[in-house]
């Protein structure tokens with residue numbers, strides 16, 4: 269599990285403060301900190317906003333890096349544009365988690381989207397993002413956006429809505445995030461998706477979280493006719509290699525992908541493009557093996 273500590277090194281009278289996120293206590297990522305902009309505690313988690321030399325502002329929840337200004341575009345483009353360019357008419361989109369607003373921003377760049385519902389358990393995350401990450405949280409003011417402050421599973425159990433695309437922009441499977449990796453949650457998602465719906469869920473690091481991935485994909489394959497992992501390089505996530513679960517009732521992520529839709533959508537991206545879309549589903553042998561077990 270992740271935990272963190274701030275190490276204060278005094279060298280030649282220079283005060284170096286570093287934030288270190290440890291992965292399972294044996295390896296970690298250290299980022300030099302300029303200053304701590306905000307520190308608070310909601311009923312769910314500790315929330316920090318640190319300003320760093322290399323990555324700009326960084327949102328940290330429960331001691332884990334959620335995003336940095338410098339590399340957030342990679343994760344948010346990849347979780348959103350892959351499913352939204354495969355589904356032929358993603359008019360109604362649901363995001364579970366994602367309280368920083370990054371996925372919502374990317375979803376709303378698609379003119380075809382008529383409604384984007386976001387279900388975030390912790391209002392403090394939204395408030396902190398609006399205050400300290402204005403470029404990320406612009407989607408909250410979009411008239412197509414509707415924000416629900418509640419647990420994602422509770423929302424699924426009550427909603428009468430049906431969605432074309434559902435994104436699970438969850439934290440790690442700890443605390444309130446734990447149930448977002450369970451079979452029951454994924455079964456509820458299946459019920460709330462239309463008959464040609466697509467689910468994409470962030471599915472952790474194929475290097476550090478193999479147990480989580482094995483169980484999660486086994487469950488998903490029992491529920492969805494088509495399940496495929498795609499990957500992206502995210503420098504500030506554990507190991508840098510990150511994965512997403514593409515789960516579909518009908519459409520294939522490559523065979524049903526028409527790159528002309530990307531060109532005509534005219535959405536400027538900094539990571540996602542049609543070649544990256546296709547290549548991201550090509551997996552290294554060790555991950556292919558992992559998904560077979």
Ligand code: SAM
Pocket residue numbers: 312329333334335343364365366367368387388389390393418419420421437438439440443444445446447448470
């Ligand atoms: N991109 C990040 C990652 O991959 O770790 C996740 C970003 S986002 C900050 C995760 C959000 O999920 C947090 O704001 C957290 O409060 C929210 N969350 C955790 N458990 C939840 C639940 N059961 N229902 C709804 N939102 C939840």
